[in-house]
Amino acid sequence: MKMEIKNLSLLNFRNYEKQRVSFESGLNLLYGSNGQGKTNVLEAVYFLLTGKSYRVRQEKELILWDQKSFYLHATCSVLDRIISLESYYEPGKKVMKVNQIACKRLSDYVGIVNAVFFSPDDLSIIKKGPNERRRFLDLLISQIKPSHISLLNSYLRIIKQKNNLLKNEKNIFLLKSQLEIWNQQLIDIGSKIIINRAEFTERLNNHSQKIFKDIFSPNYNLSLNYFSLGKKDVSQALKVFPEILENKLLTEIERRTVIIGPHRDDLLIDLNGKPAKMFASQGQQRTMVLCLKLSEMEIIFNEKGDYPILLLDDVLSELDEYRRKFLINYIDNSARQTLITMTDLEKSLFKKGKAIYQIINGTIRRENNVSSFGK
Ligand SMILES: Nc1ncnc2c1ncn2[C@@H]1O[C@H](COP(=O)(O)OP(=O)(O)OP(=O)(O)O)[C@@H](O)[C@H]1O
Ligand SMILES: [Mg+2]
Incomplete structure (x- = not known):
């Protein structure tokens, strides 16, 4: 099995109240207008895999406004195993679980499923x-x-x-x-x-x-x-x-x-x-x-x-045409799992037949069904 995230559930995380989404092997394209929750999805995945946010130092910023805690869950595959990862956070309490077992230290958790994150902030x-x-x-x-x-x-x-x-x-x-x-x-x-x-x-x-x-x-x-x-x-x-x-x-x-x-x-x-x-x-x-x-x-x-999961946040608009083609080619031709966010305009750059999701105001809507794209 490949290193992949199969599905993700978010509860009171950033602008997501309650959301569950399944991902596919290969390319997953998340698009939407500004401020809808694209980056927040990648942040949730990154948090689950590393126990940290790459954006904030204060974890309480990740809780949906006016709520007291957030919860994330993902099912992942890595080599021969299916792994369940969970994060629960409320101010003063953080629980990270691998296959239902709470980890005492961050080092018990980090690196089980790997991801590489790339955003313009980098x-x-x-x-x-x-x-x-x-x-x-x-x-x-x-x-x-x-x-x-x-x-x-x-x-x-x-x-x-x-x-x-x-x-x-x-x-x-x-x-x-x-x-x-x-x-x-x-x-x-x-x-x-x-x-x-x-x-x-x-x-x-x-x-x-x-x-x-x-x-x-x-x-x-x-x-x-x-x-x-x-x-x-x-x-x-x-x-x-x-x-x-x-x-x-x-x-x-x-x-x-x-x-x-x-x-x-x-x-x-x-x-x-x-x-x-x-x-x-x-x-x-x-x-x-x-x-x-x-x-x-x-x-x-x-x-x-195995390749880590590649998380690309809004990186296309930052590159010129040649570099953009290089990256798209790299992603399009590789079997590794990629979650990429972009605004509406850029999605036509990719070959058809990938998993496409539209994000509107904290909801994720799958645009094409599972049978309509090749793996
Ligand atoms: N803790 C929070 N609770 C509720 N909403 C939040 C929280 N933190 C951020 N938001 C809101 O979530 C929304 C989506 O943010 P996100 O960064 O995911 O947008 P985006 O789709 O990536 O937009 P852009 O295209 O501008 O990068 C923003 O409107 C932001 O204000
Ligand atoms: Mg963003």
Whole structure:
């Protein structure tokens, strides 16, 4: 069986009061005017698969206005199994279930069914600061290695403790000796995070280089490098990690805050050797993000032996004709499951005979019946 979402139920999620929808293998096209609930459907799927929204930090924003909780359910297939995923949320309480069993940790849940999400907002991966890029990397790694989530949580705790200490401990002798203990842990956990991120950067780089030449032009070279502890050479950075921390100790004490560690690292994205953020055109940047997402698909495929579900939110209007055709071709010709949202105008771009849904004001209406399209 393929990695697929078979059906989805939403209860009081965003602008959906009560809705159930079945999806098909291959392409599922969701169209409608602005503000009807297209993005909300993809958000629901993403939330079920990852336990997070990619849009908000405050989960209570996901509850239908004036309601107290939301509930999502999906039946998915992955390799030889059918899996039921459920999410229930009310402020202060979040329950995620796999096959009716509640998961204690996010890492028990994430990565069972994989998805790659791509929306115009993802341009921020290139345009904005390093934290967007670290987040992109960490989300990818977490889908494949759930242990990465625990590493990140432990790391955050260490940074928090270290910061507390730097702010509150007045006795310089005590401060130094305690900082040394925390630094040791920071090195242990931080190194593992750096190693994961560097490894996945290399994998992304290998796929993206080729894909970018295909979509953009053979004359352009996209390259990705993980930039750790102020160094481009990661093995060198790891080697001198203890030294770097020691050298910064006095500055940290002076400024009363943690100033170095993988929480400050970056993923460098270059076009022909120059930072894409500064020199690539808008369209090139969009193509690069598309490239990163398609590389993510390939990495998950290599790991899981199957392609993740592809969630594309409103991405067609952002691309020029050539790039748009490339993407449509990619989706049209692949057997993998794709949920794509678009406005009314763009749906004619696709071949006929796909599953088509119209979304109007929080209701999803299937336009063609199951027998009328090929799988
Ligand atoms: N918690 C909520 N409760 C009720 N409605 C909400 C909630 N959050 C968002 N909405 C509404 O849901 C509607 C649909 O939002 P959505 O982002 O899915 O639209 P869309 O179809 O993707 O539109 P666009 O084409 O503009 O991207 C919006 O009108 C929005 O105001
Ligand atoms: Mg939208």
